[in-house]
Amino acid sequence: MEMKKPQMKVELPEKESEGIYSNLAFITHSPSEIVIDFARMMPGVPKAKVYARIVMTPSHAKMLLNALDENLKKFENQFGPIKIYGKQEKGGIGFQPAKE
Numbered sequence: 001m002e003m004k005k006p007q008m009k010v011e012l013p014e015k016e017s018e019g020i021y022s023n024l025a026f027i028t029h030s031p032s033e034i035v036i037d038f039a040r041m042m043p044g045v046p047k048a049k050v051y052a053r054i055v056m057t058p059s060h061a062k063m064l065l066n067a068l069d070e071n072l073k074k075f076e077n078q079f080g081p082i083k084i085y086g087k088q089e090k091g092g093i094g095f096q097p098a099k100e
Contacts, residue, residue, distance in 0.1 A: 020051045034061035 022038035029035065035055050039048040056064070076082060 022051060024048050032057065034058055
């Protein structure tokens with residue numbers, strides 16, 4: 001006998017449905033939480049502004065990482081490879097890997 005997964009209903013209020021543009025993320029962590037600050041850096045403006053902060057458990061962050069990986073692979077299969085422009089250096093603009 002096959003068990004059906006229960007359907008989850010998700011509410012998306014109008015304000016949140018507009019989304020927030022981000023071209024910069026700061027990721028920090030503690031033993032129990034991963035914190036991602038989504039910011040926007042504009043050309044000619046020396047200061048970035050954080051527009052959203054997401055706090056999650058490390059296991060949920062790992063699930064997010066896996067979901068992003070799966071969806072990016074599907075995207076590239078449909079639209080081709082995603083190009084990353086410019087040389088990525090520590091402290092550069094845009095999404096950066098965590099500093100070790």
